[in-house]
Amino acid sequence: MKRKISFLAFFLMWSKVQGWTVPDLHVRICHWLDTCSEPVRVLQVFRGAAKSTIYAVYKAWQLYCDGTWVSLIWAADGPLAKKLTRDTINVLRRHPLCGGMLPTKPGSQMFWVSGSNDPRNASMTAVGVNQNVTSARARDIDYDDVEVPKNIKTADARENLRAKIQEATFILVPGGQETYIGTPHTHDSIYPEMIAGGAASLTIPLLEDQIRYEETTKRTRYPVPFKPAADGLYVMLGIYKHARLLVEGRDYRYERGEVVFAKPPGGAVLDIYARCAWPERFTRAEIEIRRKKTRTLNYWDSQYQLQAKPIKESRLDPEKIKPYAVHPRVELANRAVRMMLGNVQIVSARAYWDCALGKIRGDVSAFSLVLDDAAGNIYWHVAEAMMGEFAEFSDARNAKIIGGQVMQACALIERFNIPNVYVETNGNGAFVPQLLRQALKQQGLRCGVTDIQVGQNKNARILDGLEPPMKSGVMWAHVDVLDGPMWDQMKDWNPEIKEQPDDYLDSGAGAILQAPVRIGRMVREKVGIPTGHGREDWRPTGGVHEVTLET
Template identity: 30%
Template sequence: MAVQPYLARFAEFVWIWDQMLGFSMPAHHRKMADWLEDCWKSGRREMLLMAFRNSGKSTLVGLFCAWLLYRDADLRILVLAADLDLAKKMVRNVKRVIERHPLMASLLPEKRIDWGSERFTVARTAVLRDPSMQAVGIGGNITGSRADMVICDDVEVPKNSDTAHKRAELREKLSEIAYVLGPKGAQLYVGTPHSYYSIYARDARSEVGESVPFLAGFSRFELPIVNKDGASNWPERFDVAAIEAMRARTPERKFQSQMMLEMVAPVAGMLDPAKLRFYDADAEITQGNGRMTLRIDGRTMVASACHFDPSFGSMRGDGAVVACVYICDQGEYWLHDMAWLRASDPSGLVDQPAHGDRPWRDEASQICAQVADFMARHHLPSLRVETNGIGRFLPNILRRELKTIGWSASVVEHYESVNKATRIEDAFGAVMGAGLLHVHRDICQTPFIRQMRDWHPDGNGPDDGLDAVAGCILHDPVRLPRVDMPIRRADWRGMSGVFRADSLFNP
């Protein structure tokens, strides 16, 4: 009976390599090594390894690739990274391990023909078209490639995750992995989050249309720099003093993202949704003493603002948005509803008449009809229309649509001359800073919250929702809550004026 050769465990494989380099094996490397080996041997082929920056995770994953080839020389490994240079860095590291590790001498080919920094092939029995290991940037072409293991090493970086469009492109490119892997292929993602909408997020982001997280079903290993007890996960290199010094000289959000693995953007946006006050209550209309009263969550509303920022045509750029904000008797703002409007038939030709006996409805009329319905639904007495550009001919169309549905409301025309970024800053800055902006939960299902997280004055991402709400806030007068003065109060000011004193002097 043939004796099976002894195969070292992954932790042993790493320990031997560390000893060769004169290093000791850190405890957290042992934890990661055991987790990777356990996933592989138990058949879990979808893995996510997140660890704090400078934890040596990419180095360890490179050793894991070498260990897999040590166990099966016919394995094909594809390394994807945000750019080709980063992917080549891991391939070079694995190639160096194969050349120097004492357990891998048998994998060195006699003629090192395919033995470069971007791809190499070890001595193997199978005749395969693809190399043992290959490096590709996330934007590279992997069509036609085949792999048994795909390593996604830092595929998410700030430059490809700072806008919704870039994040969508990244997800689309990563979806190509399914066409590269074999039937029992494995995926291993390695990195740190760079966005609240990170591909590594544990929970689905419903506001961007996710029903499940991007890496749903993946086995996860997460190692922040500080554990639950407040101790360092690598005390030999990062003691408490070093961690506090790093925290002091690093922006807080970047530290939380890159060192604590929290799903926040490393660069803080100016509009933080955490400062919003969310509510679920509906608006309640009551009649009494000949007056109508509107209340939300027990508060009486005393004013309203509605802003319509028009836009027609394609889905690219800003859309047509209408927003409704109420102001309560305490001077606080309640963003109750907003809508992104689109004509059902942009050409203006429809099969059925929209109102009355009119045979067709142009795009402007369709959108204005939606705005009129929005105003009636929320009992709004007036609306401000931005008349820049295409908006200058809309007020009369909107008045016509209001008359059609029988809703009496004023339409105020407004030409905007202030820069959009300045308007958004002015509107949201003080209101959010003071915690005065309430937002209905249903608005979380719109692009509004995502636009807040991504917005920056110098950015060029979509901000149509922010602009509409800013219009509501800026064009309503500031209302101060009523303050009842006490009946009696002390007056410390000096006395002045004319006084008359009685004198008993009799000369």
């Protein structure tokens, strides 16, 4: 593209027409848009910073410099995409340098400027992410707020969004550029994914420096790992209606790198910030108003601080689960057999199988194993999907089970010395306990199988099982569990929604809610193999005591 004038100069001329005072924030954005020539770019600026307004001026500048330029505006839906084209049309009509560039009645969905030489592809075309763009061509694709709450609610919805965006491969001409403009609305946002993949990035949160303290009822001193800027510190307590922007000298004092209170401040959370990106407009009073109108910390963090989090507060946050990376081992010590997980002795365990048909795009047949130590810590060690038919049989007259979900369960039972499996028999699981008992007998494994008929509301059961140990800090999970589908299910889970992906959560909660089962002896029984070679009982025991009761 031939640059007749820099974008910053073009923008300053338009600002004069509009009567705007241009803050340093906008100069920074203009310079980045003008000079960043990477094939993929991500522009994230906090809500209310006028990033889309600036970008409309940028699109007008591109067309002013080169009338043959062709852009595709892609947004979450058609009406949202048309906002950018309408704003661009307004700039082209009124900017001092753009006279005569537009036809008499340009369309908001698509329009051609004077100098365009492509009758098939408009100078700008606005479409929603689910609209058909087959056969379109563009030198620029601009994703303006393509990620919004309604299209990222579930993992499937986010996958659909990514699949639609992949269409850009066939639309963009060689050497073209993609630009993503928006704020993250979920933990699994496309913006950090693009940046991690090598996209150029400009990210400007409302407050550049920050630290958060969630325990505010005991301490009076809070270290601040950054220095206050010219506008001082922004110390905020709580969120939503009861949020407060504290005043230095009245509510706290700052001394030697710490915020100090006369007594513990209390409240849900304490946020300490510095360096407001636009202090002229986002005054302390304005920031406090916006904090009071923001319902959740996640919404504040995602829309103003540009951290990839779901905008709704989650009752279950997997980041509160402590990770570990070792597997249990059975060993002999002091003439007794015990099970160890790292340097921690395991005293009980339980598995829970939430049965399903194991079909693609159907409910997950989730199998979870939970271990316990004597101190009350809970270790979620397995969260796996059982795949295929419940059982596959040989063609022999006395048919043997040769595969299927029950054989996968047997493999886990043997590997981790599982003493008892609770099998949920609701719906399709009615015949699974008997099939599992047959498979265990066939494999020579001793393991109890307990049928469970669940009548409690599932969401209430998930909360009852998972929320208390997570809030009390005793919940651990193996890295394989945290790296698997459980993490996304927990991040997305909403207790107010009845039908949602929650099979791993239901299975894990079911395992936790069952009374601890002391591990008994499990041996492999096969002809010619003495049972003495089986695995020993590693369960701790209190011995046998004789007690006399008063009558």
